[in-house]
Amino acid sequence: MTRLRNELVLERWKDGKEASSHTGALCTNGRDLFSYNLRIGYRSRSGACVLGDFTSPGGNFQSMTTSCHVGKARHIADHIMHPTVFKNSEFKKDED
Numbered sequence: 383m384t385r386l387r388n389e390l391v392l393e394r395w396k397d398g399k400e401a402s403s404h405t406g407a408l409c410t411n412g413r414d415l416f417s418y419n420l421r422i423g424y425r426s427r428s429g430a431c432v433l434g435d436f437t438s439p440g441g442n443f444q445s446m447t448t449s450c451h452v453g454k455a456r457h458i459a460d461h462i463m464h465p466t467v468f469k470n471s472e473f474k475k476d477e478d
Contacts, residue, residue: 434468
């Protein structure tokens with residue numbers, strides 16, 4: 383897999399395609415979006431992109447890099463959820 387800039391990884395997530403950043407810290411399998419090994423985003427079959435707000439203001443700070451990834455993904459996401467709601471959401475179970 384070709385290593386891409388973070389912005390291009392996010393565009394590929396929005397399009398439902400696999401991608402990984404040049405460092406591998408931000409990646410997607412086309413459905414889930416990961417910052418390191420933490421799932422921060424989910425793309426539904428309908429194409430809606432849901433993002434967990436894993437930042438300090440969002441209530442679940444993980445790292446500066448993850449906060450940066452979330453900040454960039456905000457512009458692409460259709461919905462942003464509180465991290466606890468995101469982690470416990472039923473949306474993924476409906477598609478497995």
